[in-house]
Amino acid sequence: MTPSKLVILGTGGTIAGLSSSATDNIGYTAAQVGVAQLVEAIPALLAGGAVVTEQVAQLDSKDMDFAVWAALASRINDFLAQTDVCGIVITHGTDTLEETAFFLQAVCQPAKPVVLTCAMRPASALTPDGPQNVLDAAAVARHPGAQGVVVVCAGTIHGAIDVQKAHTYRLNAFTPGDAGPVGYVEEGCVRQLRDWPAGSGSGDHLAAVASGTATSWPQVEIVMSHAGARGKVVDALVSSGVQGIVVAATGNGTVHHALEQALLRAQAAGVQVRRSTRCAEGHVLPRPDDAIPDSKGLSPVKARIALMLELMGWPGTR
Ligand code: ASP
DSSP states (O other): OOOOEEEEEEEESGGGOBOSSTTOSSSOBSSOSOHHHHHHTOHHHHTTSOEEEEEEEEEOGGGOOHHHHHHHHHHHHHHHTSTTEEEEEEEOOSTTHHHHHHHHHHHHOOSSEEEEEOOSSOTTSSSOSHHHHHHHHHHHHTSTTOOEEEEEETTEEEETTTOEEOOSSSSSOEEOGGGOOSEEEETTEEEEOSOOOOOOOOOTTHHHHHHOOTTTSOOEEEEEOOTTOOSHHHHHHHHTTOOEEEEEEBTTTBOOHHHHHHHHHHHHTTOEEEEEESSSSSOOOOOTTOSSOBOTTOOHHHHHHHHHHHHTTOOOOO
């Protein structure tokens, strides 16, 4: 029998936000409405088959933490192991959505679709964008052959590795950069343009991740290279026991000489250092004589997660 049960996990965000005025799209409080209530407000969602909801967290995603990630990864693996479940939708804030998506793809590599969705306007808005986004996300989660972690926002399907929040206000706030979208959702139908993210379904290191606590996760920090950058911040991090540093470098991975000297000192002291770029698009192109390894195309925030997993014994996230 084809699995048809859809699981919707709630974590909060603007999609669950409330404002005192229907015309106020920015002065709201995120994470107020429960996921069950959000789903009840979208009757069309129930037409496609059974829907199960679970509130995994209720927070503004600017405050996302490792404990919620571990709980999400664990619930995803539990639900996807059920043969009647076709896929999972996760309602999430937009601010750190790309980090959660990357983490879940790295840790779970789900063989069924796990679709993060969101909203730029609160649930109380005159015309909220959340309900359509959830409906579109459900279409992807129910789509035969879909797999891996993707993000659905404003009718576009983005891969977890490439997606970035690129706009502070517009409804279509996300970009997949050079990679392009995985596809679009149009009137409930998926128009696929490229491959779904990998879906081995192995979840090999999930147990280690799920047992991690906020304090036992490796300390990996991000520093930015800019005009007038200094090495003091890196020296201070090394003194505080940092285990990894990602530098959001300029352009194709170039670093201010003062900051670079400090990063090389940190590296010599045993700290793992990676070079990403503060450019919104493009990858740092490696050279054989690079003193500091590049981030393999990952943005600074994703390179940080990849390095944390690497320090925890994860063999590689790309
Ligand atoms: N601060 C909100 C959050 O990330 C923003 C949003 O959801 O759009 O939870």
